[in-house]
Amino acid sequence: MRNSPEIVEFTVPDRPAAVVGAGTMGRRIALMLAARGGEVRILDPSAEQRAAAAGFVTDQLPQVAADIPGGAPGTVVPLEDLADAVRDTWLVVEAIPERLDLKRDLFAELGRTAPEDAILASNSSSYSTRLFADAVTVRPERVVNTHFFTQLPACRIVEVMSSGTTDPDVMKRLMTVLPEFGLRPYEVRGESTGFIFNRIWAAIKRESLMVAAEGVATPEDVDEIFRDTLGTPVGPFRAMDQVGLDVVLDVEEHYAKERPGTPEGPRQLLRMLLDQGYLGAKSGRGFYSYDG
Numbered sequence: 001m002r003n004s005p006e007i008v009e010f011t012v013p014d015r016p017a018a019v020v021g022a023g024t025m026g027r028r029i030a031l032m033l034a035a036r037g038g039e040v041r042i043l044d045p046s047a048e049q050r051a052a053a054a055g056f057v058t059d060q061l062p063q064v065a066a067d068i069p070g071g072a073p074g075t076v077v078p079l080e081d082l083a084d085a086v087r088d089t090w091l092v093v094e095a096i097p098e099r100l101d102l103k104r105d106l107f108a109e110l111g112r113t114a115p116e117d118a119i120l121a122s123n124s125s126s127y128s129t130r131l132f133a134d135a136v137t138v139r140p141e142r143v144v145n146t147h148f149f150t151q152l153p154a155c156r157i158v159e160v161m162s163s164g165t166t167d168p169d170v171m172k173r174l175m176t177v178l179p180e181f182g183l184r185p186y187e188v189r190g191e192s193t194g195f196i197f198n199r200i201w202a203a204i205k206r207e208s209l210m211v212a213a214e215g216v217a218t219p220e221d222v223d224e225i226f227r228d229t230l231g232t233p234v235g236p237f238r239a240m241d242q243v244g245l246d247v248v249l250d251v252e253e254h255y256a257k258e259r260p261g262t263p264e265g266p267r268q269l270l271r272m273l274l275d276q277g278y279l280g281a282k283s284g285r286g287f288y289s290y291d292g
């Protein structure tokens, strides 16, 4: 096991953190990282996204910081230039679109511009950092996956997964420090497409779709039985509608590519709905109707 004195001696939140990509996830990650009084830079090429993300963090931060022992609202700084965003940072989290070429280019640039001891993390849902850590020419062993899943106020999860060559001190550091930001880290103890929770969730979604495709139960019945037995606020079909059926299909196609023998039925049902323009809540119709 190699020691990285720079990382081990570092104390949070004396240095800024940066989030690259100010979309759905970037702004949520920035919100959590700003909850201990430190500075968080949020970088995005789109001025509209930067403004929306800064507004989102500013609105939510007082409540989120108040919920964390030792929490305090920090500052969020929207920026356009990568070198400005990563200067003096201890942590940079990437949350840009799910395209391997974009991630590779960004990590190569981060390797050149971020401080040598900064942890470089990716929030990618389906690409392990194993696929692009080698683009970082300076200390690639600081590259790691951090997969955030926050549904405030209660759910503040982050799954931490090695790239295969991540310095064990980086893993330890994150597992120790992230709870200080009100996050609950889980270590993924081996490379896993879908990390921990998304894999389990994928199985639930797939079997729910099979049950509906076979006519064994309606989506409403499945959701109802979930609420009755597990007490979840929504069942799998309502949850899929909220995520978007196009996104659900993309994720399922990705798993199917990795695992030959994955049943076709769930994807056929999703394709049938998508062909009719039913994308879920965002289009007004999915398994449920959202008119009005």
Ligand SMILES: NC(=O)c1ccc[n+]([C@@H]2O[C@H](COP(=O)([O-])OP(=O)(O)OC[C@H]3O[C@@H](n4cnc5c(N)ncnc54)[C@H](O)[C@@H]3O)[C@@H](O)[C@H]2O)c1
Residues within 6 Å of the ligand: 020, 021, 022, 023, 024, 025, 026, 043, 044, 045, 046, 049, 094, 095, 096, 097, 098, 099, 102, 106, 123, 124, 125, 126, 147, 148
């Ligand atoms: N949406 C989710 O529920 C979710 C959950 C977990 C993980 N993820 C992962 O998080 C990442 C981001 O997903 P998202 O849903 O927030 O995406 P998004 O499309 O909402 O946001 C991406 C942002 O990145 C910006 N961007 C594009 N290219 C950039 C670049 N080169 N540098 C900086 N910014 C750039 C875009 O302008 C956009 O604002 C993806 O890897 C995705 O797999 C998403």
